[in-house]
Amino acid sequence: xxxxxxxxxxxxxxxxxxxxxxxxxxxFNIDSLTVAPTNDESLSRITLVTRGDEQxxxxxxxxxxxxxxxxxVIDFEPENAIxxxxxxxxxxxxxxxxxxxxxxxxxxxxxxIDVTPKSYTLEATGTPAKVAAMVELLRPLGLKELVxxxxxxxxxxxxxxxx
Amino acid sequence: xxxxxARILLECLKREGVDTIFGYxxxxxxxxxxxxxxxxxxxxxxxxxxxxxxxxxxxxxxxxGKVGVAIATSGPGATNTITAxxxxxxxxxxMVIVTGQVPxxxxxxxxxxxxxxxxxxxxxxxxxxxxxxxxxxxxIMKKAFYIARTGRPGPVLVDLPKDVQIAQTExxxxxxxxxxxYKPTVEGHPKQIEKxxxxxxxxxxxxxxxxxxxxxxxxxxxxxxxxxxxGIPVTMTLNGLGSFPEDDDLSLGMLGMxxxxxxxxxxxxxxxxxxxxxxxDDRVTGKIAAxxxxxxxxxxxxxxxxxxxxxxVDLPIVGDVREVLTRMLKVINGHKGEVETMKQNLAPWIEQxxxxxxxxxxxxxxxxxxxxxxxxxxxxxxxxxxxxxxxTDVGQHQMWVAQFFQFTRPRTLLxxxxxxxxxxxxxxxxxxxxxxxxxxxxxxxxxxxxxxNMQELATLVQxxxxxxxxxxxxxxLGMVRQWQELFFDKRYSSTxxxxxxxxxxxxxxFGAVGLQATKVDEVDGVIKKAFEIDGPVLMEFKVAREEKVxxxxxxxxxxxxxxxT
Numbered sequence: 064x065x066x067x068x069x070x071x072x073x074x075x076x077x078x079x080x081x082x083x084x085x086x087x088x089x090x091f092n093i094d095s096l097t098v099a100p101t102n103d104e105s106l107s108r109i110t111l112v113t114r115g116d117e118q119x120x121x122x123x124x125x126x127x128x129x130x131x132x133x134x135x136v137i138d139f140e141p142e143n144a145i146x147x148x149x150x151x152x153x154x155x156x157x158x159x160x161x162x163x164x165x166x167x168x169x170x171x172x173x174x175x176i177d178v179t180p181k182s183y184t185l186e187a188t189g190t191p192a193k194v195a196a197m198v199e200l201l202r203p204l205g206l207k208e209l210v211x212x213x214x215x216x217x218x219x220x221x222x223x224x225x226x
Numbered sequence: 227x228x229x230x231x232a233r234i235l236l237e238c239l240k241r242e243g244v245d246t247i248f249g250y251x252x253x254x255x256x257x258x259x260x261x262x263x264x265x266x267x268x269x270x271x272x273x274x275x276x277x278x279x280x281x282x283x284x285x286x287x288x289x290x291g292k293v294g295v296a297i298a299t300s301g302p303g304a305t306n307t308i309t310a311x312x313x314x315x316x317x318x319x320x321m322v323i324v325t326g327q328v329p330x331x332x333x334x335x336x337x338x339x340x341x342x343x344x345x346x347x348x349x350x351x352x353x354x355x356x357x358x359x360x361x362x363x364x365x366i367m368k369k370a371f372y373i374a375r376t377g378r379p380g381p382v383l384v385d386l387p388k389d390v391q392i393a394q395t396e397x398x399x400x401x402x403x404x405x406x407x408y409k410p411t412v413e414g415h416p417k418q419i420e421k422x423x424x425x426x427x428x429x430x431x432x433x434x435x436x437x438x439x440x441x442x443x444x445x446x447x448x449x450x451x452x453x454x455x456x457g458i459p460v461t462m463t464l465n466g467l468g469s470f471p472e473d474d475d476l477s478l479g480m481l482g483m484x485x486x487x488x489x490x491x492x493x494x495x496x497x498x499x500x501x502x503x504x505x506x507d508d509r510v511t512g513k514i515a516a517x518x519x520x521x522x523x524x525x526x527x528x529x530x531x532x533x534x535x536x537x538x539v540d541l542p543i544v545g546d547v548r549e550v551l552t553r554m555l556k557v558i559n560g561h562k563g564e565v566e567t568m569k570q571n572l573a574p575w576i577e578q579x580x581x582x583x584x585x586x587x588x589x590x591x592x593x594x595x596x597x598x599x600x601x602x603x604x605x606x607x608x609x610x611x612x613x614x615x616x617x618t619d620v621g622q623h624q625m626w627v628a629q630f631f632q633f634t635r636p637r638t639l640l641x642x643x644x645x646x647x648x649x650x651x652x653x654x655x656x657x658x659x660x661x662x663x664x665x666x667x668x669x670x671x672x673x674x675x676x677x678x679n680m681q682e683l684a685t686l687v688q689x690x691x692x693x694x695x696x697x698x699x700x701x702x703l704g705m706v707r708q709w710q711e712l713f714f715d716k717r718y719s720s721t722x723x724x725x726x727x728x729x730x731x732x733x734x735x736f737g738a739v740g741l742q743a744t745k746v747d748e749v750d751g752v753i754k755k756a757f758e759i760d761g762p763v764l765m766e767f768k769v770a771r772e773e774k775v776x777x778x779x780x781x782x783x784x785x786x787x788x789x790x791t
Contacts, residue, residue, distance in 0.1 A: 072407075084349055126531050131407055
């Protein structure tokens with residue numbers, strides 16, 4: 064099972080390596096990971112996507128909580144959370160595929176952020192599923208490069224979550 | 227008044243109640259050692275290797291319950307401490323290790339004797355700190371001690387660059403400390419505790435399984451009371467030994483790979499397993515799927531990650547073990563009538579256990595005049611004081627100690643249970659002896675492990691630490707040899723220590739006394755003489771070379787599949 068886990072940590076040097084070291088040291092998977100400071104600049108927020116059965120996910124959240132620099136861990140339930148990621152995609156665009164790329168971009172509300180006679184570079188945001196769908200449509204047209212932020216996640220409702 | 231960083235460090239140690247430290251000087255801690263030169267309130271012991279220094283601080287911590295402190299210089303000094311830090315980490319020993327570091331301006335430049343010790347020790351410390359500014363030093367030290375000794379204890383490393391030791395600032399030691407990401411649970415959930423008691427009162431075949439956490443959490447008294455009040459038999463892990471007196475009728479001794487037959491049978495047949503501050507290590511459980519298959523499991527532990535890590539748990543209680551047991555005892559007090567009924571219901575179970583005890587006690591055959599290693603352990607027990615402290619290395623001798631020494635008091639066995647570190651025994655004994663100069667302290671080693679830290683004979687002699695070293699010499703790396711005999715067709719690949727060492731001369735070369743026994747009737751004489759001598763003594767016992775540790779549960783087998791003979 065895929066889980067998206069948000070980890071609020073001290074915004075200090077070395078904290079990210081503690082988190083990553085925990086995963087590699089205990090053989091847990093990381094599918095994606097993104098990290099940046101929050102509105103409180105003493106805190107950073109890590110969003111990571113991992114996989115495992117219930118027991119493994121429980122160990123992951125417990126082990127994360129055990130780190131001294133980790134302040135809070137939330138294993139988001141998909142129905143209570145909004146997940147978004149951004150991708151930048153460079154696609155070949157010559158002759159007849161030139162218009163097709165733009166049509167796909169339009170359908171997924173992606174923006175063209177760079178253009179050359181031979182290519183378009185698109186920016187798209189959305190749920191991981193939407194982004195993946197767009198990438199799959201672009202792939203046969205000649206995907207030259209893809210860069211993704213990995214998902215970030217925020218809880219639904221009025222309550223903010225600061226630790 | 228302004229103090230330099232080196233002095234501030236020492237002032238912090240003093241305020242934490244540190245009276246003894248183990249350390250090795252070097253270029254990046256020379257300023258610290260200069261301050262230490264005139265700082266009379268702390269005794270400094272110089273080991274002959276940084277690994278041994280940290281093991282000594284570990285032994286000191288295990289024997290006293292206080293935080294052990296060690297110092298090493300940067301680079302190789304710091305990397306030499308790794309094995310010892312990992313040893314302490316696996317066994318949850320509270321320690322603070324201070325390492326020197328190259329000046330902050332040089333960090334990352336591959337400077338002379340630079341090592342990224344923060345990076346290296348991240349996976350084997352509870353936490354670590356790099357001090358970048360002398361103004362942070364006092365608070366970091368406060369945090370280091372707080373983290374080391376609270377919750378599930380563990381080693382904390384503080385990396386102190388040379389320029390931070392020189393820089394000056396006003397010194398003020400914080401009264402208390404608050405770390406927002408670190409709030410160990412102390413009190414167990416009252417409802418869970420009540421539930422646990424009611425489950426216990428209904429059990430017909432219960433067993434208490436005790437880990438080292440009961441000793442670390444100073445809860446041996448409460449644990450013993452609990453067992454006695456309910457009449458529940460107790461089995462212990464290696465590091466749990468001493469938490470419940472082994473001469474008590476309810477004691478089953480150690481369980482697991484080399485555990486007692488009765489302990490493994492009891493765990494495999496019980497209907498309730500009460501795990502107290504234990505972590506279900508693979509050496510304890512054997513094949514997980516067949517571990518305590520008929521039992522409900524109650525698990526008390528201060529560390530939530532220990533719960534459900536290896537086995538399913540029906541009733542988890544997170545909290546300080548002493549707090550939880552105290553509360554349990556209170557709840558039990560309110561159920562006096564049921565306790566009596568329960569005890570009566572347990573009679574058939576106790577009878578069954580006594581049958582197992584009688585059927586296959588741990589034993590060995592004494593034949594001819596050859597010394598059996600188990601015999602030496604029994605004689606050590608008989609001829610030493612009840613409060614004697616015994617440190618071990620790792621291997622066969624360690625298991626014979628666990629099987630035959632019969633520990634009755636907490637903090638009298640010092641052994642590397644988790645990491646299984648050879649070379650631990652001698653320096654750990656050294657640390658314990660430094661803490662308790664008046665008590666008998668023994669280091670029981672094999673000939674292999676002893677040679678891993680034998681340079682510490684010099685430290686013993688120099689500091690008049692009267693450790694009695696016991697070498698069970700079989701000229702083999704015995705435990706590996708045993709596995710090779712049983713599972714590798716007696717192909718003794720690199721386990722024969724072919725060079726006979728004159729350990730007596732070795733002891734004498736360091737200025738210690740060496741004694742030797744080669745026949746069984748010499749054993750008592752050697753032990754008695756060693757305890758009479760006021761100074762470190764090395765006793766060498768030439769023991770039966772191919773003796774095996776039995777019973778044995780082969781790796782991956784279930785606890786009931788014991789090899790008995």
